[in-house]
Amino acid sequence: MAWDFQTEPEFQEKLDWIAGFVSDEVEPLDLGLPHHLIYDKRHPVHEEVVRPLQDEVTKRDLWACHLGPELGGKGYGQVKLALMNEILGRSSWAPSVFGCQAPDSGNAEILAHYGTEEQKGRYLEPLLEGRISSSFSMTEPQAGSDPKEFTCRAVRDGDEWVIAGEKWFSSNFRYAEFAIVMAISTPDTSVYEGASMFLVPTDTPGIEIVRHVGLMGEREGEGAHAYVRYNDVRVPADNLLGGEGQAFVIAQTRLGGGRIHHAMRTVGMCQRALDMMGERALSRTTQGEVLAKKQMVQDAIAESWIQLHQFRLQVLHAAWVIDQSDSHRARLEIAAVKVATPQVLHDIVYRAMHLHGALGVSNEMPFAGMWVAAPVMGIADGPTEVHKVTVARQVLKAYEAVDTLFPSAHLPDRVDEARKRFAHLVDLEAGNQ
Ligand SMILES: Cc1cc2nc3c(=O)[nH]c(=O)nc-3n(C[C@H](O)[C@H](O)[C@H](O)COP(=O)(O)OP(=O)(O)OC[C@H]3O[C@@H](n4cnc5c(N)ncnc54)[C@H](O)[C@@H]3O)c2cc1C
Numbered sequence: 001m002a003w004d005f006q007t008e009p010e011f012q013e014k015l016d017w018i019a020g021f022v023s024d025e026v027e028p029l030d031l032g033l034p035h036h037l038i039y040d041k042r043h044p045v046h047e048e049v050v051r052p053l054q055d056e057v058t059k060r061d062l063w064a065c066h067l068g069p070e071l072g073g074k075g076y077g078q079v080k081l082a083l084m085n086e087i088l089g090r091s092s093w094a095p096s097v098f099g100c101q102a103p104d105s106g107n108a109e110i111l112a113h114y115g116t117e118e119q120k121g122r123y124l125e126p127l128l129e130g131r132i133s134s135s136f137s138m139t140e141p142q143a144g145s146d147p148k149e150f151t152c153r154a155v156r157d158g159d160e161w162v163i164a165g166e167k168w169f170s171s172n173f174r175y176a177e178f179a180i181v182m183a184i185s186t187p188d189t190s191v192y193e194g195a196s197m198f199l200v201p202t203d204t205p206g207i208e209i210v211r212h213v214g215l216m217g218e219r220e221g222e223g224a225h226a227y228v229r230y231n232d233v234r235v236p237a238d239n240l241l242g243g244e245g246q247a248f249v250i251a252q253t254r255l256g257g258g259r260i261h262h263a264m265r266t267v268g269m270c271q272r273a274l275d276m277m278g279e280r281a282l283s284r285t286t287q288g289e290v291l292a293k294k295q296m297v298q299d300a301i302a303e304s305w306i307q308l309h310q311f312r313l314q315v316l317h318a319a320w321v322i323d324q325s326d327s328h329r330a331r332l333e334i335a336a337v338k339v340a341t342p343q344v345l346h347d348i349v350y351r352a353m354h355l356h357g358a359l360g361v362s363n364e365m366p367f368a369g370m371w372v373a374a375p376v377m378g379i380a381d382g383p384t385e386v387h388k389v390t391v392a393r394q395v396l397k398a399y400e401a402v403d404t405l406f407p408s409a410h411l412p413d414r415v416d417e418a419r420k421r422f423a424h425l426v427d428l429e430a431g432n433q
Contacts, residue, residue, distance in 0.1 A: 011080060017060065018087045022094050025053055029093040030366070036224055038096050039133050039172040046130075053097045054130055064099035064108075064128060066257065071112050071128065078257055078319035082264040086312075089268025092369070096130065103136040103171060106258050107180055110197070110250055114241040119199060123178055135176035135202070137167040137228060138251070144168075145386050147191045147248075152230065154183035154196060161185075161198060161240060163233045166210075173226035174212055176202050181230070182247045185240075195247035199239040206233035215372055257327060259381060263315045263337045266345050266377065269370055270308050273352035276365075277301060280355050291355065300351040311344045332394035335387040342378035349374060 007015065029049065037043050057063050066081055067073025076084075088094035095101040104127055111124040126132045143149030152165025163183050170179060178201045186194035200207070208231055214223025242250050281292040281301060291297045318333035327334065353360035353367040360367055378384045 007083060011083070014060075014062065015083055015087065018062065018084060018098075021056070022087055022091055025056075026091045026094045026097050029097075030091050033093075035092055035369070036222070038093055038101070039175045039224060041131060041133050041175065050093070050097060050130075054099065057098050062098060064105075066100050066105055066261070067108070067112075067128070071108075077323040078260055079316060079323055081257070082260055082316055082319040085261045085264035086268045086271070089265030090272050095265070099128070099130055100261070101130075102258060102262070104130075104134050105261075107134040107136060110180055110241060111199070114197070114246075114250060115199065116238050119238070123199070126177075132177040133172050133175040135170045135173040135179040135226070137170040137173070137179045137181040137200075139167065139169050141166050141168040141227065145383050147195070150182070150184060150191055150195065152181075152183045153187065154185045154198060156185070156237070157234075159237050160234045161237060163198060163200065163230045163235065165230055167226075167228045167230070169213065169225040170228050171225050173202065173209070173228060174224060178202060179228075180241065182251070183230075185244050189245075192248050193245045196244050197241040197247045197250045198235055199241055200230075200233060200235055204233050204235060206231040215376065217368060217372060252327070257322065259334050259338050260315060260319050260322065262377070262381075263311075263341050264319075266341050266373075267308065267312045267315060269373065270304075270311070270345060270348045273349050273367070273370060274301075274304050274308060277304065277352040277355050280352075297355065300355060304348045304351050307344050307347060311340055314340060332391060335390035335394070338381065338387040339384050339391060342374050342376075342384065345370065345377060346374035 033045060033049075037045050040046075054063065061074070062084075064072065065074045065076050065084060069075040084098075085100075088098055088100070095105075099105075108124060108127050111120060111127070115124060123132070123134070127134055140150050140152060142151070152163065152167060154161045154163045156162075163181060165183060167181065173179060178199055181198045181200045182195055183198060184191060184194050185196040188194070208229040210227040210229055212221060212223045213225045213227055214220070215225070278301065281297050282290055284291045286294075292301075314333075315337050318330060318337045321330040321333045349367060349370045353365075353371065356365060356367070359365055
């Protein structure tokens with residue numbers, strides 16, 4: 001019997017240390033530094049402020065724990081990583097301080113699997129050490145969730161590939177040393193077999209930034225999500241990652257665990273919102289009593305706790321399923337978590353913000369950033385609808401595979417059978433016992 005909801009004491013000690021460190025040393029960065037500096041590794045704040053924190057994390061053996069042991073990681077399973085990410089979700093800077101900032105974490109895994117030795121030396125090592133940033137360039141202006149509409153092409157020309165097309169929302173491109181770009185290399189087949197991944201240094205001639213798109217609330221030009229035009233950008237043949245037509249296999253390498261980490265960071269963010277809700281409810285007096293005494297406030301707190309607790313267990317269970325098999329087998333659980341994430345964040349942050357009145361919607365509280373994160377979670381890495389389709393397909397597949405397992409489909413026959421079986425005990429016609 002192994003349904004165990006406890007954390008082993010040695011790992012709990014690590015979690016306790018992480019919680020204290022994030023609260024005392026990392027959260028002040030959120031309060032005192034602009035958000036975009038997280039990705040601008042050339043800014044002096046990284047050497048002066050972030051590097052000493054990263055050194056402390058490394059000393060504790062907690063740097064880049066998502067990596068396998070062959071890359072210097074701990075080989076922790078997803079459950080442990082989920083518990084760590086729950087704490088890191090309380091601070092925007094924490095993933096960077098702990099060496100697991102997206103998209104660098106996923107890009108590092110791609111380079112580790114598919115890069116040449118030269119590429120690993122040039123890009124992977126500094127990426128793993130948190131000295132450079134990277135970008136992932138897949139979505140196109142006219143197509144995001146449906147890759148069949150992608151048009152960006154890569155054509156082989158001698159010892160080079162020539163990439164032509166447009167990409168949209170390539171996060172952190174403005175700070176990145178390289179991008180991993182998806183382009184169609186074999187157009188006369190399905191995109192799932194005809195698209196390939198390329199390593200493209202961001203200073204390669206032919207790259208044009210149409211504009212840096214920002215999220216809502218950011219001023220024009222402030223954003224970090226680049227609209228990029230690849231004007232016949234030439235890269236050496238070696239910059240093809242994996243084989244031709246492998247783009248989607250490679251993309252999956254980085255998404256499974258990553259989605260669970262995002263979800264668990266959302267748990268941390270929601271817990272922070274709930275903490276603030278509790279603090280407000282106990283400290284604000286209205287009509288002669290603290291807000292905590294009002295039943296409608298209690299309703300908001302109870303609903304938030306229940307929603308958060310359900311979601312936390314759902315994410316940890318999905319992490320456990322990955323640990324038992326792999327991301328591919330856990331795609332139902334991962335997709336279900338992806339669907340739940342924006343809704344839980346939306347509901348809890350809204351209640352927390354609302355309970356703070358004008359202060360809640362002011363720029364003196366962190367709710368605005370959390371609020372924007374809710375719709376973002378419903379779109380980045382594919383919109384909710386697409387993941388719901390995955391959930392429904394997986395659920396229906398189980399029914400199709402073993403329909404006899406689900407007796408309700410044959411209920412009338414079974415009712416007949418059951419009535420006959422118990423007829424000597426109960427006279428159903430007369431309703432007598
Ligand atoms: C903050 C952020 C960061 C991102 N970073 C990156 C990045 O680094 N690299 C990158 O390549 N991309 C990135 N993206 C892009 C992201 O992957 C796409 O936005 C996402 O795949 C959706 O594509 P789209 O925006 O073109 O929306 P569309 O595909 O146009 O979808 C829009 C809406 O249409 C509806 N819809 C779509 N498909 C279906 C369906 N099958 N059934 C029913 N309704 C449907 C949904 O309501 C959906 O929200 C990022 C996005 C955000 C918000």
